Amino acid sequence: MKSQKIKAISFDAIGTLVEFRHPPHQVYARFLYENSSFNNELSDDQKFAAFKKSYKKINSLYPCYGWKQRISDDEWWKMVIRDTWLEYGAAIEDFQGILDQATAELMDWFTSSVGYTxxxxxxxxxxxxxxxGYILGILSNSDSSLGKVLADLGILEFFSFVIQSSSTGLSKPDPEFFALALNKFNLTVSTNNRASKLNQPPTSNCLQPSQILHIGDDFKRDFVGALSAGFSSVLISQKDKYQCKNDPLFSYFEHKNSFGIIRNLNEIENLNLEIK
Structure with a gap:
């Protein structure tokens, strides 16, 4: 089969292009300690476990930041903050008077470059x-603040579109989420063709899913999700466990659309971006 070149690249955002200056569980704990009488000693692992449990609980009750229930980002995160503090061992009385203030300040923190780098x-x-010449897009399981964060960090201009869970009700690894990206990429191709006055048949320049490379740091959501949707994919990871051929997960790296695993962004330009 003749080789095809990758024509477009979708990126995960948090953990791939952008990272926290300080993890949420640490920021949440610091705010509680500084603004209440709560003083229980907690390890960093305990704080992280509390945040993770609370996040999963609220996401289970109100998926995609409450998209279906029409919950605002502020209200959704307020529930996460509240439940995280309860998991720390705080009582409602410890923080009832500061929860609204905490939500406002922490939302400001995590919806701008203050919270990210x-x-x-x-x-x-x-x-x-x-x-x-690559068309670039963002495909992220994030809330509606992502565009502002990317703009504050000076990279929003590179992307033709940003797709996020809070505005679609979908999330990776759902194939429909990747299908949205495919449609957005092809809309961009069509728009670029019209702008260039290229009078070609409408379907002649449509991208196939495999001509889009998805780059992310989550094995299931990004790497497997993209491959399952027909995209090409590369995983960014420092973990060695995926390199073991005896591990059943290794089979995904032998997929025809897999570009394997890389350690950091600097290795992307060393990839031979062709698919069979």
Whole structure:
């Protein structure tokens, strides 16, 4: 079969291009300690476990940031903050008077560059990819603040679109979420063709899913999700467990659309972005 080149690249955001300056569980704990009488000693692992449990609980009750229930981002995160503090061992009385203030301040923190920084190499990589003709998009299981965060960090301009869970009611690894990205990429191709006055048949330049490379740091949501949707995919990970051929997960790296595993963004430009 003749080789095809990758024409477009979708990125996960948090953990791939953008990272927390300080993890949420640490910021939540600091606010509680500084603004209430709560003083239980907790390890970092305990704080993280409390946040993770609370996040999963609220996401289970109100998936995709309450998209179906029409819950605002502020209300959704307020429930996460409340339940995280309860998991820390705090009583309602310890924080009832500061919960609204906490929600407002923590939302300000995590909806701007105050709470995030770029993963090293992000800006240079995106600039190089765009100059080389790749269409770029964001596909993220995030709330509606992501666009503002990317703008504050100076990289929003590189992307033709940003798709997030809070505005679609979908999340990775759902194939429908990736299908939205495919449609957005092809809309961009169509728009670019019209702008260039290329009078070609409507379907001649449509991208196939395999011509889109998805890059992310979550094995199930990003890597397997993309491959299952027909996309090409590469996983960013520091973990060695995926390198073991005896591990059943290894089979995904032998998939025809797999570009394997890389350690960091700097390795992306070393990939041979062709598919069979």
């Amino acid at each position: 770029l993963v090293p190499g992000s800006t240079q990589l995106l600039d190089n990819l765009r100059k080389n």
